[in-house]
Amino acid sequence: MKIALAGTSFELRSSSERILAAARDHFRGFESDAPASWTVDLDERGPLTIGGEAGVLVGARHDGRWTFTLKHEISMRVDPITRTAHAALGAVPELFPPGSVQNLLRILLVLELAPKGGVLLHASATSEGAIAFFGPSGAGKSTLARGFAEGTLLSDEIVCVDGAGLAHRAPFTGEHLPPRVPLAVPLRALVAIDHGDSLRLSRLAPNDALRRLLPCVVNVATDRTLTAQIFDNAAALVRRVPTLRAALPRLPDDPGATRAQFSALLNHVAQAVALC
Numbered sequence: 402m403k404i405a406l407a408g409t410s411f412e413l414r415s416s417s418e419r420i421l422a423a424a425r426d427h428f429r430g431f432e433s434d435a436p437a438s439w440t441v442d443l444d445e446r447g448p449l450t451i452g453g454e455a456g457v458l459v460g461a462r463h464d465g466r467w468t469f470t471l472k473h474e475i476s477m478r479v480d481p482i483t484r485t486a487h488a489a490l491g492a493v494p495e496l497f498p499p500g501s502v503q504n505l506l507r508i509l510l511v512l513e514l515a516p517k518g519g520v521l522l523h524a525s526a527t528s529e530g531a532i533a534f535f536g537p538s539g540a541g542k543s544t545l546a547r548g549f550a551e552g553t554l555l556s557d558e559i560v561c562v563d564g565a566g567l568a569h570r571a572p573f574t575g576e577h578l579p580p581r582v583p584l585a586v587p588l589r590a591l592v593a594i595d596h597g598d599s600l601r602l603s604r605l606a607p608n609d610a611l612r613r614l615l616p617c618v619v620n621v622a623t624d625r626t627l628t629a630q631i632f633d634n635a636a637a638l639v640r641r642v643p644t645l646r647a648a649l650p651r652l653p654d655d656p657g658a659t660r661a662q663f664s665a666l667l668n669h670v671a672q673a674v675a676l677c
Contacts, residue, residue, distance in 0.1 A: 402421060402425055402428075402432065403432065403433045403434070403435070403437055403639070403676060404424075404425060404428045404431045404432055404433055404435035405431060405432075405435060405562035405583065406431065406506065406510060406561065406567040406569070406571050407510055407513075407519070407563060407571060407585075408563060408585070408652075409438045409439065409504065409509075409510065409513050410433045410435045410436065410437050410438045410439070410565075411438065411439045411440075411441055411509065412437035412439070412440045412441065413439060413441050413443060413502070413561050414440065414441065414442050414443065415442065415443040415444065415445070416444070416654075417443065417444070417445040419445065420443050420445055420490065420502070422657070423499045423502070424438075424499070426499075426584055427499040427502070427503070427572060427574075428572055428583055429581050430580075430581025430583070431571075431572060431573075431581070431583055437669075438484060438513070438585055439484050439485070439486060439509055439513070440484065440485045440486070441485075441486045441487075441505070441506075442486070442487045442488070443486075443488050443489065443490060443502070443510070444487075444488070444489045444490065445490055446490060446491055447487045449624065457471070457472070458471050458508070459471075459622075460472075460502075460508070460621045460622030460623075460624065461622060461624070462624050462626075462627075463573060465480075465481065466478065466479065466480050466481070466604065466633070467479040467480075467481070467512070467579060468620070469505075469508055469621065469622075471504065473491045474490070474491050474501055474503060474504065475488060475489070475490060475491070475501055475505055475506070475550075476488065476489045476491075477489070477505055479508075479509070479512065480610050481512060486505070486509060488505050490505075491501070493565075495570065499574075500574070501571075503573055503574065505523060505558060507573065507619065508621045510561060510571075511619055511620070511621045511627075512621070512627075512629070513561075514563060514564070514634075515630040515631050515634065516630060517564040517580050518564025518565075518634050518637065519561070519562065519563040519564045519634060520562050520564055520618050520619070520631060520635055520638060521533065521559055521560070521561055521562075521616075521618070521619035522535060522559070522560045522562060522614075522617055522618060522619065522635045523557075523558070523617045523619065524542060524556070524559075524560045525542040525543060525545060525546040525548070525549075525556065525557035525558075525575070526554075526555040526556055526560040526568050526588075526615060527546070527553045527555060528548040528553045528555060528570075528584060528586045529549060529550050529553040529555060529588070529667065530589060530667050530670060531568065531586040531588055531589040531590070532588075532589060532590045532591075532592055532667070532669060532670055533555075533562075533568060533588060533590075533591050533592070534592045534594055534647075535591065535592070535594070535613075535614060535617040536569055536594035536595070536617070537595060537616065537617075540595070540596075541594055541596075541649065542557060542594065543557045543575055543576040543577065544665075545594070545663060546575075546576070546577050547577070547615065547660070548660040548661075548662060548663025548664070549663065550660075554570075554577060554579040554580065555568055555569070555570045555571075555579060555584065555586070556570065556571055556573055556575065556579055557575040557576055557577050557579075558573045558574060558575030558576075559571060559573040559619065562588060562638065563571075563585075564634070566587055566588050566638070566641060566642065567585040567586065567587055567588070568585065568586055568588040569583075569584070569585045570582070570583060570584040570585070571597075573618050585625040585642055588642050589642070589643075589674055590642060590643050590644070590645060590673075590674050591610070591614065591638070591639065591642055591644040591645070591671070592644075592645050592666075592670060592672055593605065593610070593613045593614070593644065593645070593646045593647065594649060595646060595647065595648045595649070596649065596650075596651070597648025597649060597650060598648075598650060599648070599650060600647070600648065600649060600650065600662075600665060600666060600669065601648040602645055602646070602647050602649070602666075602669045602670065602673055603645065603646050604643065604644075604645055604646075604673065605639075605644045605645060607636070607639050607640050607644075610639040610644035611635060611636050611639050613646075614635055614638070614644070615632070617637060618631060618635050625629065625671075643673070643674050645670060645672060645673055645674075647666060647669075647670075649662075649666070650662075
């Protein structure tokens with residue numbers, strides 16, 4: 402099967418019907434007829450005997466080719482020249498197979514976007530106003546996403562921003578699964594979320610914006626070249642897109658109240674962006 406994410410087409414191949422069935426279900430609506438940019442072969446394995454810390458991705462480049470391992474979950478070889486990937490997926494019950502396939506596609510998207518000026522952000526984003534909200538875990542990104550108008554969610558987990566500044570919808574599972582319809586919008590604002598007693602909004606200088614954004618930028622290896630590309634892309638993004646700091650009171654559990662608070666925030670952001 403072929404799917405398109407952030408303007409890139411991936412052909413997923415496997416002898417495991419379980420993997421393909423899960424992929425077809427999860428990526429429904431993102432199927433593609435375009436020629437594949439990447440070919441990804443997926444093998445089903447038992448628990449992978451990979452060392453390292455659980456949940457920590459390890460990536461390394463040798464002679465232009467990459468290897469990635471995620472304990473018990475993924476072992477993958479990537480050749481950027483032939484644009485092929487071969488992945489063994491461990492049968493971790495809570496992740497296999499859709500979670501594991503999502504994780505390896507995030508890796509490939511980082512490798513695809515970095516040389517082209519793009520980044521992946523841990524953020525929630527809405528096409529309503531074309532805004533991405535970011536911050537540390539627990540800041541309220543997913544809770545805020547409850548206030549997004551129906552059908553406008555791009556992601557509350559991973560936001561793909563390409564080198565042209567377009568924020569793409571991608572079906573990466575967070576608390577909320579976005580609509581199964583591809584969408585890309587020109588990103589108009591980045592908003593760093595902080596806790597506060599009342600709603601306050603302020604503009605961040607590019608250096609401050611970059612300092613806040615970098616912990617939310619997805620990197621997949623300690624490779625110097627890749628890291629430098631991602632850093633430069635993030636720096637270019639905050640120079641191009643207005644970045645604001647929003648101090649928010651505790652978000653209510655009631656979706657209607659969250660929507661009202663989000664609407665107020667959206668109006669403030671629109672006014673601030675108009676002045677930038």
